[in-house]
Amino acid sequence: MKWRHTVVYVIVLALVAGYYYYFEVVKRKEAEEAERASKKVFAVSKEAVQELVIGQKGKEPVELVRTDGAWKIRKPLETEADGAAVESVVSTLVELEKERSVGKVPEDLKPFGLDKPELTLRFRAGEQWHELRLGSPNPAQDSRYATRDQGGDLFLVASGTWGVLNKGLNELRRRELFTFENDQVTRLIVAWDQGAKVELKRLQDGDTWQAPQDPQKKIKASKVENVLDQIRWLRAKDFVDTPGTHRGSGLDHPAVTVTLHLKGGDQRTLQAQEPAAGASVLRALSSELPFVVEVDKDFLEELPRSLHDVEDRSVFTADSDAIAQVEWVLGESKGRVVRLKEGEWGRARQGAEPEQLKESWRVRSLFWEWEDLEYEGKDPKRQKPKDKDLARLVFRDQDGGTLAAFSWKRLPEKDKPETVVVWTDQGEALLVKAEKMEQVEKKLKDLIHAS
Template structure:
């Protein structure tokens, strides 16, 4: 009989639980949603909006229409910043009444609504939604408002003001370019002094080659970085709505001109002027933005002046993930790490067997930093290492040494050049490397050595 009582209790418990869930949770959520809907000022789908007008009491009106895409048509015709417009339309559709003030006001002047501070109209097909914003309430946390659908005066949260009070420069597109990064097939820079850098992408889609300088090996990441920096460039300010007026803004001739060739055969042009003393911005014009603008002058540092700025000068021309073992000798201390898993390393002991290294991230960090390290220039000859080098590293792939780096002692401070020898299947020769680059490599090795000693002491 006990099992029957247990079933009865279980059924009762489920009934009570179901009752509580439905009336205390589901019904409350439904009521909260109903209350939210009742407080909504407008019922519209932002994605179906096709026209927006912003009419301030003071300042120029702004009008946008949706053709095949959104376009600003007043006060000038130009492209729209999609994210800014999405934010405005989203806030407009979600706007809620905080509190009703007067159901049927006889005089709108006390609320600043006789001549609204701001009027916003959104058209959605055949429906037009209009919001009037007036003065702030005495507390300052809300604004008086009206809509075409409500005769009452009500309050909306003051936070909406910054979202709705948008002018031309808030809603226009600020990105200078619309090209897709992967579409770029050629890059050419021409400086005011006549120096030219020109590279193009080969048919393999990976290798960049310098025009007329095929012997120079180009590092793809450097070209891609230039393209990325241009692609994300945004206007700080708008100088002239007529992009043909170049000379008055120091853009004809420009300080530097950049040409990009795209996969479809199209060309993109970008011009930059000179930086004025003490300024952090520079005048620019892009063939993909209809205006003369100001941009951050730091972009000039990203544009190559010589082909050497794009040259492959890596100290570590290997794929980090291919390296199976790393051996080093520094400060008369030798060690060898063996890859156990993609991100896990083991340290070889005297018996030649690798033991798991708890601080494997230090070996990975060493490889990452090496991947970013570059030499300054190639030395006059590839003569062998003179005597015992100050430091040495060997990198193994497929059980064989794929690359050896050996270097002289770096200066204790500063960036004076030090010789480094590269030998291996892919690179060979003597190069000059800044001392601070070598010091960083050595510090990474010492960090691995120190962590290894701590691991051994704790085991």
């Protein structure tokens, strides 16, 4: 009969567990959701909001409308809006909760700063318009007095929402100057007011760029992509003009005009002036925006002024993944490291197996330094000296074949020259900035100490 008692115990236990789950979990969750719902100021979803009006005290209201899923500013001027900024306002608005109810709305709203609200937000969800009015902070300065729609109560909302909701016209305007993607660009033209011009076109393979005025010159694709990135990432810091004119903005005669030809025949242009002395911004005009804007002045330094700026002047052109051995001579130090497996290197030893490096990443770090190294020019007259004190670095493949080899005179401790001659294994003399070679020597010394 024991099994009958066991069944009874199981049934009782199941009933107790069900009772606990229903009343302690389900009911508690429902109660918490009901409590949160009762605190919400508006019972609408952000997807339902199609129009929004933000009125700051003493300023002209900003009217926005959602059209085909995108927000646009309708008044006080017509332009595109910063979708993320507007969505942030809408999300905060529909999720807004009452911190505490103060009571019925009094006839005299002046003590609460609501006779002339500091901020008024009206929005349409479906066919219904709603309104939120924010007044003065409470004595504790952690909340603000508020009312909503018609009638209702006077309540407090957290002060933290003020910064999100209190947005002016310029904070809601689109700030991106361009919306293209790099792979859409087929031709780039940078024309300077002094006559310098850089023109580049993308070849059919999609990865190679060519200068029509000098087709034999090798163009470094990563440099062109960086220029496109800098243009694409441009954002307005401020708006300084009215639609339809840039008179007096310094853009009647721009310092530089950038033209982008896109797939499908589309075209984009950017005009920019030189920054004023001591200024951190410069004025620019994008063909995608009808207003002159201010952007960071450092952007101008990213634009090429000659083909030299986008030319592939890489000192190191070998495939770093093919490197299996690295040999060096640096002063009294001579050595060799070999690749053990992916990401692991070892110090070569005479008649013994390589000793694994504890810091194999230093080899990769040396590769990165060489991959970024560029020469400023070439000096055909500089012959490689027969000097035993030359520093030397050799990269070999798995079979010991030479992929690349370089020699140079070590940098002096003082009075460093502006450039250093680096000789390739073919005897070509490349002029490299001394500060860059200093970094190379540092990486090599780090590897030597690690091995």
